[in-house]
Amino acid sequence: MQRSSTSVSETLTEIGQRRPALLSAINTFSALLCARAAAVPLLAALPDMAHVPLPQWEAQRAEQHQSLLAGWAPQGLDNALHLAATEILPAITALKIFQPVKEKLESFFLSPDPEKTLARTALMGALLAADEQAFIARANEADLPPEILELPAEFIFSAVLRAVCQNIANRPWETVGAWSQGYCPVCGSFPIMGWLDRPAFDEKNAYLAGGGGKKYLYCGMCGTNWRFQRGVCPACSAAGNGTIEILREHDARHGERLEWCTKCKSYCPSLDLRECLSIPDMDAAALGMLHLDIVAAEKKLQPLRLSFWNQF
Ligand SMILES: [Zn+2]
Ligand SMILES: [Zn+2]
Incomplete structure (x- = not known):
């Protein structure tokens, strides 16, 4: 899992520059x-x-x-x-x-x-x-x-x-298979966003150890990231072909997308880190996808978790 990320203010500055709205x-x-x-x-x-x-x-x-x-x-x-x-x-x-x-x-x-x-x-x-x-x-x-x-x-x-x-040592919920739910393994909140990881390189041998694209969810409450199966709805656990639809802007860049469930109509913004220049701060990145929340509201979709900027 990627640990080092850009700071909140750096992430927000970068988003503000490319998205003045x-x-x-x-x-x-x-x-x-x-x-x-x-x-x-x-x-x-x-x-x-x-x-x-x-x-x-x-x-x-x-x-x-x-x-x-x-x-x-x-x-x-x-x-x-x-x-x-x-x-x-x-x-x-x-x-x-x-x-x-x-x-x-x-x-x-x-x-x-x-x-x-x-x-x-x-x-x-x-x-x-x-x-x-x-x-x-x-x-x-x-x-x-x-x-x-x-x-x-x-x-x-x-x-x-x-x-x-x-302060919790060894983060046991990060072990593969330890947790498979759509809510946070630590505090039980629904995620404010998801992300897809980058390819992993084995530094010692300089070969590709993993192709990337594994899905994680991010808890805006306690800051925990956890692995989650792609194509499954975090809210209602529905799975299978056509369950999760992906919405991207016409001019889709920077990995921003909205994943929504055709069964329960809930959505979660998500970021494909393979399309990002740097790894952003996730809380700032979630705020930076506010425009997708607006698209989702127009489609009458429900956020998986209400974010503070949606309350104003
Ligand atoms: Zn949490
Ligand atoms: Zn669902």
Whole structure:
């Protein structure tokens, strides 16, 4: 799997240059994506992050399609949640839509009050479990509309989750055959995009070790990539001829495409890295395929996972 990639800001600059129509969206969300990317290594380096009590990866649970963190009640993350909010919240409250609730957001995410500390962890648990009722209850307690709390909660918690994932040794879900579902093996979220890998070269012998084109899905929540079978729908698991259709622009370049399921009408943007000059930052690349989200909306297709830029 490719590990080294271009940074968020480099990826966004490159997309903005070739696709000026996206500049306004890029300018709106760039600071937010950059703040999260910068926060992750700081969070991963926090001393208590090495001791977060996490479930162990078990092949048996994976065979039953349970993600690593399914049923996990977040704990040991107080310092990480506070630091993540300190680093990321300014980029959120700078957005116009959050200015009227700036003080309430700061009070919820930054207050050292033990009750608020507990509420933050509980909100993270609700988000992880995709428990909408619990999320709404927490939002009501914080006197914030749930739909307004969603983006700040997702960004701050996703930074913490990414740091948690960075500290998990050997990534057992990357073993071939360890996980075959269309949702994330770690946090259970649906992917924000997919990608096809490049040919692999054996550096010692300088011969082609693999032809590339293997499919991966990318989780925008915890930052995990995992192998997924081509031609299968990540949402409804339908497979077979004619199940997945591929939509490309007339002037298709840079590997951008939209894969959609003719059975359940869900779609996922995807990038063929064999057609990319460099390996982009995946979160930035997903934002850079916003024009495909618009095409999909016109075709009445449903995103596999709603992205923050679709909510504005
Ligand atoms: Zn995930
Ligand atoms: Zn489907």
